[in-house]
Amino acid sequence: MLSRLSEWFWNERLWFPEGLGWADLEDRDGFTYAKAADLWVTLPIALCFLIIRQIFERTVALRLAAALGVKEKVRVRAAHNPTLETYFSNTTKHPTQSEIETLGKKTECTERQIHRWFRRRRNQDRPNQLKKFKEASWRFTFYLLAFIAGLAALIDKPWLYKMEEMWNGFPMLTLLPSQYWYYMIELGFYISLLFSVASDVKRKDFKEQILHHVATILLISFSWCVNYIRAGTLIMLVHDTADHLLESAKMFNYAGWRKTCNYIFIIFAMVFIITRLVIFPFWILHCTWVYPVTVYPPFFGYYFFNGLLFVLQCLHIFWAVLILRMAIKFLPANNIVEDERSDREETDSEDEEEEKEKRAPTKNGPVQNGHPPLNNNHHRKGK
Structure with a gap:
């Protein structure tokens, strides 16, 4: 059964235009071509990345954090309370007002104490x-x-x-050493990201990140196996162009360097829009979708490859919306850039402000049902 499945999967009619096949990628006359077996080397490379990352974060990253003034904030831990801990773990991390009243009766704690306990526990x-x-x-x-x-x-x-040159001579495209290592290292890195995603910081776009990593790994692997290496190297370069700018903006954000973070973020936003929403769809995707059918009839591999590219493009649009939201927030008031995907840490002072607002009268009379109206100051603090 596995043999039949393997035979079907590697069928030449699926992955190559008519008249071409795996025999065309056999090494000959001193020329080397990409092979699926080469991809096994990415697993030890991914493992090496995981090890190097641990060493890097514990040495270089810590020293860099100290140089930029990033410090580990000491958080007030929630007091030990088995009843609240069980409710927090098994029911909800954000109890409603009625649930807090019920918990208050069980624990003999005030509503304010329960609010504070849940806030500290979430932190x-x-x-x-x-x-x-x-x-x-x-x-x-x-x-x-x-x-x-x-x-x-x-x-x-x-x-x-x-870019039309990426198909010149396809599929007999000679593999260069620089292309080999560029592919293996990039693929190994994304595999390491997929392995470490469970221990990394969880963000609101967690599912989109998983989808992105899987689509990227499939895209790089597939383009290697069927010798789409020229297109693959262009796609990887386009993605690497903006990513390092975003990560540097985050670093200065966490260090509290507001103006530096904002300037870098502006540059990143422009580069992202140009590379992901202009160059990628209108140059690269156009060349992989429109140009090949002028050379050979469409086949399954052609649709599969471009399907993965369209998935990436949808993710580009999704992240572009988040980027524009952040840009709109910080540009007018020159505030610090906040990651739309991260949860904001709560402070004890927030509960005290809410208590004051509940007791304070408004133009329309007392606050009803314990829900204070939003005012400008409170709204700004919530950003």
Whole structure:
């Protein structure tokens, strides 16, 4: 059964235009071509990345954090309370007003004490600034080096300037050493990100991040197996162009360097829009979707490859919306850029302000049902 499945999966009619096949990718006359077996090397590379990351975050990242003034904030831990802990773990982390009243009867605590306990307990599960900074500095380092290496590998290649050249001679495209290592290292890195996603900072776009990593791994692997390596190197370079700018903006954000963060974020937003919403769809995607059918009839691999590219493009649009939201928030008042995907840490002072607002009269009379109206000051604090 596995043999039949393998035979069907590697069917030449699925992955190549009519008249071409795996035999065309056999090494000959001193020329080397990409092979599916080469991808096994990405697993030890991914493992090496996981090890290097741990060493980097505990040494280089910590020193860099100290140099930029990033400190691990000491949080007030929630007092031990088995009843509240059980409710927090098994029922909800955000109890309603009626649930808080019920818990107050069970624990003989005031509503304010229960509010504060849940807030402190939620903060305990949130990653601190130092952890976020170390993750961002690791990704910044890789993306910057990958961008420089990718640019060096492609700067003298004709398909960087005339994208139709990526299909010249397909599928007999000779594999260059620079292309080999660019592919293996990029794929190994994304596999390591997929392995570490469970321990990384959880963000609101967690599912989209998983989808992005899986689509990227499939795209890089597939383009390697069927020798779409020229298109693959261009796609990787386009993605690496903006990523290191975002991670550097995050680093300065966590360090509290507001103006530096804002300036870098503006540059990142422009580069992201240009590369992901202009160059990627109107140059690269156009060349992989429109141009090939002028050379050979469409086949399954053609649709599969472009399908993955369209998934990436949808994610680009999704993240572009988040980027524009952040830009709109910080540009008018020159405030610090906040990551739309992260939860804001709660403070004890918030509960005290809410209590004052509940007791304070308004133009329309007392606040009803314990829900204070939103005013400008309170709204700004919630950003």
